[in-house]
Amino acid sequence: MKHTTFHYPTLEDVRGESKKLNAFVPLADSVQALFAPLTLGKSQVANRIAFQPMEGTDGTESGAPDEKTIRRYARFAKAGPGLIWFEAVATLPEARASAHQLYLTEENVDAFKRLLDDIRAISLKENGYAPLIVMQATHSGRYAKPHGFPEPLIAYPCPPLEDTPLPEDRIVTDDDLKRYEEAYAHTATLCQQAGFDGMDVKCCHRYLACELLSAYTRPGMYGGSFENRTRFLKNCYRAAKSSISTPSFFLSSRLNIYDGFAYPYGFGVSETSGLSPDLTEPIQLIRELKAEFDLPLINVTMGNPYRNPHVNRPYDHGNYVPDEHPLEGIGRMMQGISDVQHALPDLPVLGSAFSYLRQHAGHLAAGMVENGYCAMAGFGRMAFACPEFVHDLREKGTIDPARTCVTCGGCAVLLRQGTPAGCVVRDREVYKL
Ligand SMILES: Cc1cc2nc3c(=O)[nH]c(=O)nc-3n(C[C@H](O)[C@H](O)[C@H](O)COP(=O)(O)O)c2cc1C
Secondary structure, three states: OOOOOOOOOOHHHHHHHHHHHOOOOOOOOOOHHHHOOEEEOOEEEOOOEEEOOOOOOOOOOOOOOOHHHHHHHHHHHHHOOOEEEEEEEEOOHHHOOOOOOEEOOOOOHHHHHHHHHHHHHHHHHHHOOOOEEEEEEEOOHHHOOOOOOOOOOEOOOOHHHOOOOOOHHHEOOHHHHHHHHHHHHHHHHHHHHHOOOEEEEOEOOOOHHHHHOOOOOOOOOOOOOHHHHOHHHHHHHHHHHHOOOOOOOEEEOEEEEEOOOOOOOOOOEOOOOOOOEOOHHHHHHHHHHHHHHOOOOEEEEEOOOOOOHHHHOOOOOOOOOOOOOHHHHHHHHHHHHHHHHHHOOOOOEEEOOOHHHHHHHHHHHHHHHHOOOOOEEEEOHHHHHOOOHHHHHHHHOOOOOOOOOOOOOHHHHHHHHOOOOOOOOOOOOOOOO
């Protein structure tokens, strides 16, 4: 056991510990850099703060936003991030991660439209601008639970993710994949009807498209070579692109640049040295997506929330103690984000996993932006705990320690239970474990 609690009352404490650990944690002295506007393709955002997708497991059974969904997004809208990366929304019934994951259909598209109209109206009234809103379109693959119990649809057998091997009929066929690709065309049509500014072909955290990126051992046209492993993602893009009719509507991805599993079971990992990241393929993939689909930005993340959540969202309290210090995890994430931004200077990169630093999270975000290591900083758990941290940063230059996320993992426990997810510490009248 190396570390369990947060011990950094001051920025200097974080700087000292990061230096000791040789972790890349670039903290700014001021958060001002977060409040410069930014052009993303044909769109503008008012500031560099994004709310990352945070699934609330609170949709209706048919996949429409319900009361708690509406409350969550009203709080987000009031807070004033420049961009809201709207949570995972299923592309097919069998693709849902829970019986209450949102699922966009012809029957409920108007409910999504009303939600988006409300988000924009609230933010305009409170902040004087509306956020850019990107919808995350997903196929949950291995983590599909459309009826509340696991019904995995996997790309290939993956021992690091399976306690016992799954039956062969859980492996999706090439024909299944072709059908799933087509679903992205329909979802993109509905996404425009609902009024989203763009759609994310979700490719992170080892859901289906992401899992295929490491399908070295899968036979056939979706496995083996880089070209084959990236085929599903690119075909989903091609399908989505074929139904774009709104000139300003764009496509992008939240992409795992590193899974944290050794070769041949992880993307973005060295073939020869254990868990060391190797970003050659992720950078090549982003370059190709940008060239073919004109991405205005890319949202970069890492890890798997089920098997190595410390890689995905460094924490102080979780159900295991990782054998690395959380600041080393932050360092890996910040280094990966900045390597991508450095390799692709013309493509704005949105970084992930800032919440671990609690009241200092804004200073890390500003340090990344100020130094050109990324263009925008995305907050997940912090947005659940205290969305108003955006106002704190703008008005007071820091996040109130009494309101910050404490990385307790409570929101993730609710999510895994398939119950509505939110902050069990700062919003405990509504969310209880
Ligand atoms: C309850 C919960 C729900 C999440 N839902 C999503 C999601 O829908 N899509 C996604 O890409 N990531 C999702 N994530 C991951 C977060 O967006 C984010 O990457 C992670 O929490 C690390 O960022 P943070 O340190 O700011 O929290 C979720 C995380 C949690 C804890």
